Amino acid sequence: MKVRMIAAAFGLVLAALAAPARADKTHVAVAANFNEPAREIAALFRKKTGHEAILITGASGAFYAQITHGAPFEVFLSADEERPRLAVENGFAVPDSRFTYAIGKLVLWSRVVDVTNGEDVLKAGNFRKLSIANPASAPYGAAAVETMKALSVWDALQPKLVQGSSIAQAFQFIDTRNAELGFVALAQLYGVKGGTRWMVPDKLHSPILQDAVLLKKGADNKAAKAFLAFLKGPEARAVIERFGYVLE
């Protein structure tokens, strides 16, 4: 009796494990700023195709280092265009699979200071700490630096800078009010109430092109290719726009 029950339970577990295996899975490395829209897109993708996109969120720079050392990702949604390009050049990604899936918007945001007139606030400099993402590894950080240079406030503000390792951390420093203000991605402010914001004019920094690429590990993965195709489609584009990105 007992043996039979165990066997039945075992059979159930096996069946449960085997069932979803029929639909394909793919592992997608997602830049931190694109986490929320990517989750919505993955849900829509699953509903439509039955394939599952497993999202791994992090900093693009860290992902690139992992990909060059054999990380098991099939798709890479970077926060920049440089790393996907390097992935193709160095043979870690499928040539011709690279495309721009979103163009990021940079925002000055604060929970303490009124930054509605961001340019004046930056020029006055009446604050202690300004948070940005690490400009060496995060494109939004680099765009923030370009903006400050374009406004000729870079030299004055440099001593006040604190850096998050990713744009997600830069956001956290401001959200906890440890830094009075800082530069974040517009997509991060989706659904966030409170605080004031200033949309940084596009002319102050080079465009934040976010590129996607099919990695060599996913060259034969049906779900990976389907996910990239879905990302170009109307359902995904609607989500991307709603979160405050610009499309090409």
Added chain:
Amino acid sequence: MDTLANLWPPVRLTLELASITTLTLLVVATPLAWWLARSKARAREIVATLVSLPLVLPPTVLGFYILIALGPDGPGGWLASLWGANTLAFTFTGLVIGSVVAALPTVLQPIRNAFQAVGDRPLEAAATLRASPWQAFWRVALPLASPGFLSAAVLGFSHTVGNFGVVLMIGGNIPGRTRVMSTAIFDYVETMRWSEANILAGSMVVFAFVVILSMILIEKRFAGPRV
């Protein structure tokens, strides 16, 4: 040589942070360990559990709560307001506080064990010789427990050198102030400067080897014939 000039500041900062943190830890942990080893109070194990939490919690949890505690809404922000700042995050002081909290259990445990190993008898003997409790502590318990202090100091120092998560969460990566070795390595890897990462990471490996070897030698030396 240019590389060396870039690599040195995080190394120096790490050594400063680890030294100051270790000293602070010994001052904080000694009375606490003494109380935990000698007291019969019921609350004792609750306190012991509380201070051991950082051992089990991921550094991200620790770093997140320390970030909030150091900020304008926490005690750190209140303290900082005394000298006109609004947060202790992104400061060297903040790093010391974070590192002390994170390394407290690793330092507390060997000292507590050492005090417990001393036992009642030497202290009773000291009392019969008319030593005050204070004298008994300084002249009897402390010298007997010194190997425990040595391992505690080595552990606290190395734990702080190796601390990454907490520093990353509260530091803000400011060169010369909060950019330590572990976060510098992370940066170098992220920005594809792997030769610099290699130099720092390699020296960490050597450092860890020396620490563990010296721990083993300390234990061997003191645990030998006397017990």
